[in-house]
Amino acid sequence: MIGPAEIATLYRHGLIPPDRYLEAVFQVRDRAFWTRWAQRTLLAVGVAHLLAAIVFFFAYNWAEIPAIAKLAVPQAGILACLAGAWFMGLDRPAGQAVLIGATVLTGVLLAVIGQTYQTGADAFELFLPWALFTLPWVLASRSAAHWLVWLAIAGLAAHLSARQALAPMGWIYGSEALVAPGILLASALAAREIAVKAGNRWLSARWTRQIVLFPALAMLCYVAARHVFFWHSSVVSLVAFVAVAGSGAWFYGKHRPDLAAITQVIGFVALFLMAAGGRWIFRWTSFDNVGLMMLGLGAIVVFLAAVTGGMALVLRTVRRRLSEATS
Amino acid sequence: MIDLKTFCDAFGIEERTASTILEWSEGSAESPWYMRAFLALGAWFTAIAILGFFAGLIFAVLDIGKGFHIAMAVFGVISFLIGGSMHSKHSTGGFSASFATALASAGAVMVAGGLGYGAKEIWVSVFISFFLAILTIAWLQTVIPQLLMSGLTLVLITIALKAERIPYYLDIAAPSLALGVLLWIWPPRIDVRATAFLLLMATPALSLFDRWSYTMAAVEPGGWGARAIHIVLILWLVSILWRHMADRDARIALGAFVAVATALCLAMPPGGSGALVIMTMAFVLGSKPLALLGILLEACFLWQFYFDLSITLLEKSLLLAAIGLAILGCWWFIVQRRPGRVGA
Incomplete structure (x- = not known):
């Protein structure tokens, strides 16, 4: 099968005449996929608008509305969403979208409870129960979009818990708060791989892997590089990044070959190496001595170019091996 | 999606030629966009380090104060030419290709920056960087240097529009x-x-x-x-x-x-x-x-x-609800017309 990328390559090599380029694109364009894409985008935008309307309605905090009504409306909304999902069926996008609505309304309900009773709770005390209460619906809906919405809530819960509870208790440094959502996303990815292997096709689309792996690696790479730069955090961030990147390289390189995933792992490892190596060379560079300064600056240039070049070579080798393995 | 044979038959292309080109492209220069994004990022960091190196050379070693912009432009031209010629010879190499890309990019920044500073006119920098971007596209014909040079031109145009406070930008x-x-x-x-x-x-x-x-x-x-x-x-x-x-x-x-x-x-x-x-x-x-x-x-x-929107949260809520319902109405209309495809 050939796709738009192959058409572009053939066109650049002069095999397709310019006046037939678009015709060629339409020959390989997966019309059913793009029709589905357009319809699901429309559904997602519509549902997002309605949910945002409900959130804004309660954020307005209408004084005239009695407390009982404020609490009853989101609860009624949740029940209506659950009934709608039951009625429409969870194997259809509409039923799944309605269940996502129930998940969002649960957060609204928890916020209204906090607003009405002035509980004084920290934000993480809203997000944690929100993530916990809605997990069964995510599993029931078997929708990748629902899973992503839930991951956003759970990731925020992990970050806020680390920042507002673990850091003040002295268990972690404040700068390490991003390690928690990073590990949570990496664990969610591991769960996804197990679920897919067990035959759960609703998570098998490849984008569900990339969209979770990227923020997990980005967060962990950031805190690990920060650790190397400033040294005012524990080694936890470094260990977390090495562990996740190492497991990712092993899993997506050998066990379940995936070029996009392994590229992300290699790319973030290279970025981390650039930060760490650059910092280390900079540390030994003396700005009082012109010769040593130029030596240090030159060494940084060579080091960064070597890491980028090394990344290019490793990526090319991995790509060739994966291509050979699949063919 | 169709297979290569059907496509080639429809367009009168020899299948073997098409297959050879696609195989060559798979194994050589044509890497996926996400790979190029990481490589471009690495080349950009290296280019920044090269800029630091040349700044150190001009200010600390050669001790050029007055007229440093001319020195910058001269070093920039040298850097761009060396980087470009290295890249045209080793565009698929590891270290050499990335170093060449960074050298050419840093050279372009220095030429554009040096001459623009000398003329006290940012549009001079824009013009030079535009010229170098065109030269890169025609000369090197690879994606990463092109991305960096064209990016530099667009960033300079943005800075120029902002700095000159041009209305209707x-x-x-x-x-x-x-x-x-x-x-x-x-x-x-x-x-x-x-x-x-x-x-x-x-x-x-x-x-x-x-x-x-x-x-x-x-x-x-x-x-x-x-x-x-x-x-x-x-x-x-x-x-x-x-x-x-x-x-x-x-x-x-x-x-x-x-x-x-x-x-x-x-x-x-x-x-x-x-x-x-x-x-x-x-x-x-x-x-x-x-x-x-x-x-x-x-x-x-x-x-x-x-x-x-300068309206209350309640009004925003009503607006969002109205637009959301309208969009869902459109969705429902389309779904109803294509029952076989949509529910899936």
Whole structure:
């Protein structure tokens, strides 16, 4: 099968005449996929608008509305969403979208409870129960979009818990708060791989892997590089990044070959190496001595170019091996 | 999606030739976009380090104070030429290719910066960087140097528009998106996808940048010209789809899309209408990366649109509910007309 990328390559090599380029694109364009894409985008935008309307309605905090009504409306909304999902069926996008609505309304309900009773709770005390209460619906809906919405809530819960509870208790440094959502996303990815292997096709689309792996690696790479730069955090961030990147390289390189995933792992490892190596060379560079300064600056240039070049070579080798393995 | 043989038969291409080209491209220069993104990032960091090295050389070693910009331009030309010739020989190498890309990019920054500073005119920098970008496209014909050079030109144009406090800068920048669309829809034989991608991004990026910077508060940003260009582009893209979609239901859906898209273009910030153009083009070309980019930008501008509305939260809530119901109504209408395809 050939796709738009192959058409572009053939066109650049002069095999397709310019006046037939678009015709060629339409020959390989997966019309059913793009029709589905357009319809699901429309559904997602519509549902997002309605949910945002409900959130804004309660954020307005209408004084005239009695407390009982404020609490009853989101609860009624949740029940209506659950009934709608039951009625429409969870194997259809509409039923799944309605269940996502129930998940969002649960957060609204928890916020209204906090607003009405002035509980004084920290934000993480809203997000944690929100993530916990809605997990069964995510599993029931078997929708990748629902899973992503839930991951956003759970990731925020992990970050806020680390920042507002673990850091003040002295268990972690404040700068390490991003390690928690990073590990949570990496664990969610591991769960996804197990679920897919067990035959759960609703998570098998490849984008569900990339969209979770990227923020997990980005967060962990950031805190690990920060650790190397400033040294005012524990080694936890470094260990977390090495562990996740190492497991990712092993899993997506050998066990379940995936070029996009392994590229992300290699790319973030290279970025981390650039930060760490650059910092280390900079540390030994003396700005009082012109010769040593130029030596240090030159060494940084060579080091960064070597890491980028090394990344290019490793990526090319991995790509060739994966291509050979699949063919 | 069709197989290579069917495609070749339909277009009168020899299958063996096509297959050889695709195999060669798979194993050599044609790496996927996400790989190039990481490599471009690495080359860009190296270029910054090279800039630091040359700054140290000029100020600390050669001790050039007055006239440093001339030295910068001279070193820049040397760096660009060495980097370019290295890259043309070793474009697929590891260290040499990335070092050459960084050297050429740093050289371009130094030439453009040095001469622009000397002339006390940022447009000189823009002109030189534009010239070097064209030279890079024609000479090197690889994606990463092109991405960095074209990116430098667009960044300098943005800085120039901001620094000179030019009114209606969003309208001035808008034709770049049209040029980007044209390069995607009618591509030349030379690979200019990197430049085309950056041209697509220019107006949305400027619109976002505009929101985050407060230096232009007194200058009229414009936007209606940009919106008009975006509406024309959407109509043109839809006309391409119209020609390729013969069935009545698809054409009704396209008509509805034109109405909704025009309304959205008029209501949203120009970056939002630009993002809608990118989404429409992704749909036409069947490009998933462009579709993802368009969706992310659109989400960002929709958020900005509702955030900036000077109405109460209750009024926003009612507006969101009305628009949400209208969109869901459209969705339901389309779904009902195509029961076989939609529920899946």
